[in-house]
Amino acid sequence: MTYREPLSQKAVGISIAESKDMEVLGLSEEHLRDAMAEVARHLLAMGARLVYGGDLRQRGFTELLFELVARHHRDADVGDGRLSVANYLAWPVHRTMQPEAIQIVAENHKGLAELHFLDDQGRDLSTEHLEVVSSLITDEDWSAGLTAMRHVLTGACHARILLGGRVTEFKGRMPGIAEEALCSITAKQPLFILGGFGGCARDIAEELGLVAPHQIQTAAWAERAQFSGMTQAVLNNGLNKSENETLARTVHIDEAVALILRGLLRCFSDPDEKSTALGPA
Structure with missing residues (x-):
């Protein structure tokens, strides 16, 4: 019988970006990068495929993901042909890049990562059909392109x-x-909120009643009202209220990783394997 990692048939999206209140919280961008690295490393070890929507700038989160996947393939001797990360670039993002540079990145990560270049409707474009935009990319272009990518x-x-x-x-x-x-x-997908690093994730956690309102003065954003009235039940992530509250406030990444994996295994493990895979609650 062939062994399969517990999350080998699942893809997990990672939504991450810097937040301006991290410094006030005594954190830096390196803390956020380390957190992402640990989450990604454990997900890869469990066989999950990582999905991210970002750009290809140096020292960006996409580059970090690619490095982690390359290291995982070396350490784990992955040779079954699976691509462990898929990165999606919205139309306004790749239209500002030189096609030759994109071709080089795509070639360098062949066999490790899928790169998807989307049009303004979220449809895949081949690298042969990419071109630099000759006109100004408007705010409306950004909104349409990014929304299309996020639905994809x-x-x-x-x-x-x-x-x-x-x-x-x-x-x-x-x-x-x-x-x-x-x-x-x-889409009723399992959603895990790490609010301890501040920013938008923390604001959403507040709206869902997972953490108390922060004493730090944060910027208001109009669309926050869409989360008003929701409860932690919308997270649909296999964790109970207490576990979600802990995940929403912790800055200890080991604790966060343990809770994420517990929730994912509760959601996706074979019922006959759950008790063994989860260990003690």
Whole structure:
């Protein structure tokens, strides 16, 4: 009988971005990168496929994901042909990049990662049909392109994890993490909120009653009202109220990872394997 990791048939979306209140919380971008690295590393070890919507800038979160996947393949000797990460680029993102540079990135990550370049409707474009936009990309272009990408991301995922997220100076109709959270809630996907790193994820956790309102003065964002009146039941993530509250406030990534994996296994494990896989509650 061939062994399969517990999450080998599942794809988990990661929604992450810097938040301006991290410094006030005594945290830095490195804390956020370390948190993402640990979450991603454990998900890969459990066989999950990672899904992310981002750009290809140096030192960005996409680059970090690619590095983690490459290391995982070396350490685990993965040779079954599975691509462990899928990265989606919205139309306004890749239209500002040189096609030659995109071709180089795609070639460098061949066999490790899927790169999807989407048009303004969220349809896949081949790298041969990419071109630099010759006109100004408007706010409406950004909103339409990013929303289309986020709907595609939702269709590619079975669950989603939220960390950080800016609530000012963002592109699109609303903060990206908020829009991806709403997409997952609408699709009734398991949603895990790590609010201890502040930002949009923390604001959503407050609206769901998982954490008390923060004493730090944070920026208001209009679309936050869409989460008003929701409860933690919309998370649909296999965790009980107390566990979700702990996940929403902790800055200890080991604790957060343990809770995420517990919830995912409760949602997706074979019923006959759950008790063994989960261990003590």
